Amino acid sequence: HSQHSTPATTMFSIRSLVVAFAAIAGTTSAFVPSSPNHFVARTPTHLQVAIDTSDIKNGLTVEIDGEPFKVLSFSIMKQARGAAKTTIKFKNLMRGNTIENTYRSGEKFQTAQIDKIGHIFSYADENNFSFMNAESFEETLVPISIVDESAKWISEGMELNLIFFNDKCIEVVVPLSNTYEITDTEPNVKGNTAQGYTKPATLDSGAIISVPGYLEAGDKIRVDTD
Template sequence: MKVQVNSIRAGNVIEYNGKLWVASKVQHISPGKGGAFVAIEAKALREGNKLQERFRSGETIERVHIDERECTYLFKDENGFTFMDKETFEQLVVGADVLDEDQSRWLQDGMEVTVSLYEGTPVGAELPKTVVLAVTEADAVVKGQTASSSYKPAIVEGGIRVMVPPHIGVGTRLVINTEEGTYMERAKD
């Protein structure tokens, strides 16, 4: 179906130059001089090569219909990441080429994930916008840093490095934004 290029989001499958592409990064850019445009980074569905393209705002592009299934993450093995369809209880294996390292590092056992399928083949997965993880390592608070809004590095479950406010210590549960990998707030639990 033809849609305005402004409505394309990361994870959407588009048809461009006779190939199917999964949009991985979409930026809406409004320069001070000239017309606004949308920059799209995408990965070819079948071949895996990458595309960086700019479209003028208001242009139309073909968005391909894909099936989305609510799934639960089970485990990772040499074949990829295994999910269970919540309706049919069928297991779906999503390859490491589909779920990149930026996304896969946030996966937790039992996590609810939306898996996108095109003609029965997994082409993408949409993780929750946030995850709650506990801090496993954090630098000690340095006195005198409270006046400025400085952040310090901390390691959360899974070995992921996140910049956090100085008052955060080991064991603190944090809400982390999975798209940007940034600290949002302390978990309220």
């Protein structure tokens, strides 16, 4: 994930921004269990795209004051007079905090370089998750604070993507849909035909979800992780 950041060349009155498309599994068809390579990036991806406020989308990763922020949501406020304004809510992918900024319509951004690298989950301890590079087999340790909400969806041997910024992993991206095994759930009660009956179940990744009442421990189920 070796790379050099592209310096910003345009200064704005609000602050300089460098925007990157972090191509994070954009569609549900991006992952197919029988062909995991459809989801997992096998080589570094350097994304450099010039955009403005009209191109803002959830999932974009931007650089603010030298740190990566992910677009969580945005809204456009049209005004009777003057240009519309776009309010964007970001999450700092290194610190975990969120901020909200407002920009003038058409404000120009420059892109940064983001690497999306395919990895395989190896193990986890009380501090880190360990992933093996799918090509070089090198180990990458990612703090639990970075893995964040993705942790509950990571199962043994899962292929996924790590997102890198300036050689540092800033996000772990699991497939939008994956097949899991139910490891624990209460037995199905014979004769219970109540339509819509669900019960809690623990998956082999550790996540607890609601499943149809007829499913048993050992069954496999397709789950949307988004």
